[in-house]
Amino acid sequence: MTSKIIVRLKKESDNEAVAILIRDSLNVWYREHFGIKEVVPSVAASSVFTRVYDELDPNCCVVAEDAETGRLAGSCFFHPRPTHVSLGIMNVAPEYFGQKVSSKLLAYIVDVAERRNQTLRLVSSAMNLDSFSLYNRFGFVPRVMFQDMTVAVPEEGFPVDAPEGTLVREATLSDVDGIVALESSVYGIERAKDYRYFIENRAGIWGVSVLVSSANGEILGVMCSVNDPGSAMVGPGATRTDEQAAALIRYELNRYRGAWSPVFLIPTDAVELRKAMYSLGAVNTETHVAQSRGPVGPKQGVVIPSFMPETA
């Protein structure tokens, strides 16, 4: 039986229910479709999304509530930025799979983007036909394909090998303007707020590095990473060339010495970059696709997306 669903913004008192919903939704979906035992280990882990997003984008999570029981049937976060709105992470509670709950959440966020007259962007798993179909029916167009990779990082780390005339260093808050200018010219999106938040790193879970010209300090590349039990990955990042992206990824991977790295998403058309990653021993674990609903500018470099906050 299909329940009556109310769509509304998340309140702070919903946070535990949202964390439970994210854990159960991902664990059940990946177990049923891929036989994976556990994607999210605990509610403490999945609470990273409300913790981070309530700080970064307050009042930007829409939930679906079962009108009869008061139970949360779904949740989805969105991230309004000066140039676009991004969408993620979308979850439906397993008992409500297949009842169009996600379509109701998506309709709300599509409306937010349309009112702002902005493109809505997301990254979705290319191995998830449910979410592919959902976004496809709402008019999203797949644009860039990514391969998710992971690698065993040796105890001594990888040599960073920055291209000649450049060096990689930790980012500081005074780099934010240069980072924003770079990402805007490579990808046409702006999100100073995200980079400031990562670099401030009040939660102690973020890493941010920049690749700069040794001659004049100009910022030529940026790479972030997040290391939390609920979300671990390298990204987002932007550079002009594959060589620069490879150096920055190696730098970020060195935060995981002696362990398997979290995933990082490589654009499948970045042939030299993926060659560099294979030469480290990296393996593929999944594929993702950047999708947009609305116009996007040309990509003039290498973009490494992330799931937190979602970028594409």
Ligand SMILES: CC(C)(COP(=O)(O)OP(=O)(O)OC[C@H]1O[C@@H](n2cnc3c(N)ncnc32)[C@H](O)[C@@H]1OP(=O)(O)O)[C@@H](O)C(=O)NCCC(=O)NCCS
């Ligand atoms: C993916 C997920 C959000 C979908 O939510 P849902 O509410 O169960 O979605 P539904 O099954 O009702 O389907 C959504 C739409 O896709 C359509 N659809 C589903 N499978 C389809 C297929 N194989 N071909 C065509 N359309 C399909 C449905 O008909 C529906 O469209 P409609 O509303 O216009 O009829 C949900 O399965 C989930 O939470 N999964 C785990 C977390 C996850 O994977 N999140 C997405 C991350 S990218």
